[in-house]
Amino acid sequence: MKLVVLLVVLALRRLDFAWPGAFLRRERFSEALAPLRDRIEGVGLPAVLRWAVLVLVPVAVVALLLCLLHSVLWGLPGFIAGGVLLLWLLGAESEFRQQESLLERGRMNDPEAFSEAAERHFGMRGDVDDAGDAEQPDYFTRLYRRIVRQDARQLFATVFWLIALGYWAALLYVLNLTLVREESLREESLDESAPEPSPARLMHTALFWLPSRLLVLCLALAGNFGRVADAVSGRVWKLDDGEALLDDALEGALEKPDPAAQAQDRLQAGVDRLEELQGVLLRCLAIWLILAAIWIVITG
Secondary structure: OHHHHHHHHHHHHOOOOOOOHHHOOOOHHHHHHHHHHHHHOOOOOOHHHHHHHHHHHHHHHHHHHHHHHOOOHHHHHHHHHHHHHHHHHHOOOOHHHHHHHHHHHHHOOOHHHHHHHHHHHHOOOOOHHHHHOOOOOOHHHHHHHHHHHHHHHHHHHHHHHHHHOOHHHHHHHHHHHHHHHHHHHHHHHHOOOOOOOOHHHHHHHHHHHHHHHHHHHHHHHHOOHHHHHHHOOOOOOOOOOOHHHHHHHHHHHOOOOOHHHHHHOHHHHHHHHHHHHHHHHHHHHHHHHHHHHHHHHHHO
16 A cells, blocks of 8 residues: 555646645755754763654654554545655655756746756756856756666655555654765855764665665666766775765766867757656666655565
C-alpha cells in the first residue's frame, strides 16, 4: 500500500494546484522544529541529546500516531495521514515541474528569467551571463550538479527510506537532513567550519550512503553505463556523503557537451543539456519505482 500512496503523492505533485505554503516553503521543516527547539535552547543539552530530542522524539510521536490510525477503519485514516505526511516531506511541487520552468524560460531565450527561476527553485546564485566570465565559467555545470544533489537528497533518498522501512524512516531522514542544512547555513554565515562531525552529519552520511550508491546505478542504467562506471571506479564503496560521487556519475551519464554549440549560443546549449538531464532523471525515477515495487514484492 505504501507504493500506491507514493504513486498518488507523485501524481499530486505534478498538478498545477495552489498548495498551502506549509507544503511548499523550504523552511517548513525548520518551522515545524522551532517550538521544540525553543524549549531546549537554554538547557545546554549535549549534542547527541539535542539531536535525539529534535529528531527521534518527533519521529516516535508520528510513528505512534500512524500506528494508531492504521488500527481503525481498515487502516484508511493511516493511509490518508501517511499520504499527507509524504506530501509534506517531498514538497507539493515536483522537481520536474521546476526543471520544466527553467526549460520554458530558456527556450524563450530569457536569461534573466532563467537565472531568477534557477535561484528560486534550486538556490542557484549568479546569472546565466556569468557563464561567460572568467571568474564563473561553469554556471551550467554547477546548476546541473545542484539539481541532481537536490533531487537525490529530497526525492530519491526520502522515497528510498519510505519504501525500505516506512514513514518513520522517511521522517527521520528528512528531519536529520534539516539539522545538517541548518548547521551548514550557520557555519557559512559565520565563515567557519565545525571542528568535528556533528551527530546529524554522521547520521546523514549513514542514511545517504545507500540511496546515493543506488542512484549512481540508476544514472548508469539511464545514461551511459560505461562512462559512469569509469567515472566512479574504485570509489563506490568508500564511506562518504556521496555527493561528489554523484557529480562524477552525472558527468558520465550525460553526453559530452558540444564546444561549437556552446560557443555559438551558450544559453541554448545549456538548456539542451538541461533537457537531457531531465530525461535522465525521469528514467532514474522510473527505475527507482520499479526497484521499489520489486522490494515490496520480495518483503511481502
